[in-house]
Amino acid sequence: MIKVLFVCLGNICRSPLAEAIFNHKIQALGLSRKFKSDSAGTSDYHIGELPDERTIQCAQRKGLKINHRGRQVNRTDFRDFDYIIAMDESNLTNLESLKEKFNFPEKEVYLMRDFVTGWEGMPVPDPYYGGEEGFDEIYHILDASIESFLRKIKEVHQLYV
Numbered sequence: 001m002i003k004v005l006f007v008c009l010g011n012i013c014r015s016p017l018a019e020a021i022f023n024h025k026i027q028a029l030g031l032s033r034k035f036k037s038d039s040a041g042t043s044d045y046h047i048g049e050l051p052d053e054r055t056i057q058c059a060q061r062k063g064l065k066i067n068h069r070g071r072q073v074n075r076t077d078f079r080d081f082d083y084i085i086a087m088d089e090s091n092l093t094n095l096e097s098l099k100e101k102f103n104f105p106e107k108e109v110y111l112m113r114d115f116v117t118g119w120e121g122m123p124v125p126d127p128y129y130g131g132e133e134g135f136d137e138i139y140h141i142l143d144a145s146i147e148s149f150l151r152k153i154k155e156v157h158q159l160y161v
Contacts, residue, residue, distance in 0.1 A: 011041030046070035078104035088123035
């Protein structure tokens with residue numbers, strides 16, 4: 001089983017939406033039994049909380065289900081997940097620090113938009129302080145990024161559908 005963890009700051013906007021998009025795509029491909037996904041935050045701001053209402057509404061408009069409570073990245077995530085994907089450079093830096101702290105120096109962490117040619121190094125913007133249009137924008141960014149990520153991991157892991 002291939003395990004994927006999506007990470008943002010508070011785990012109430014970008015990462016739970018990424019997890020929902022990913023789950024929807026793998027289900028549509030008939031690959032649900034090959035993957036496990038989750039999302040987490042690098043901060044402890046929203047542990048145990050539901051995703052932001054605007055995230056839930058955006059997901060519902062796109063026909064996606066979100067079944068998640070906020071949680072913080074922990075030591076076992078570095079052991080258990082094959083792919084740990086940050087939404088922006090700040091969270092990538094936090095993950096790099098955590099992997100050293102937790103003694104997983106060899107663990108590779110990724111930036112979400114690095115899977116799309118021409119988007120490398122670009123963040124998935126944090127929509128928290130904006131309006132609904134920001135959530136729609138990140139949906140489109142995440143949808144394209146996850147589509148490219150899935151193409152890559154299907155090839156790497158020789159998964160054919």
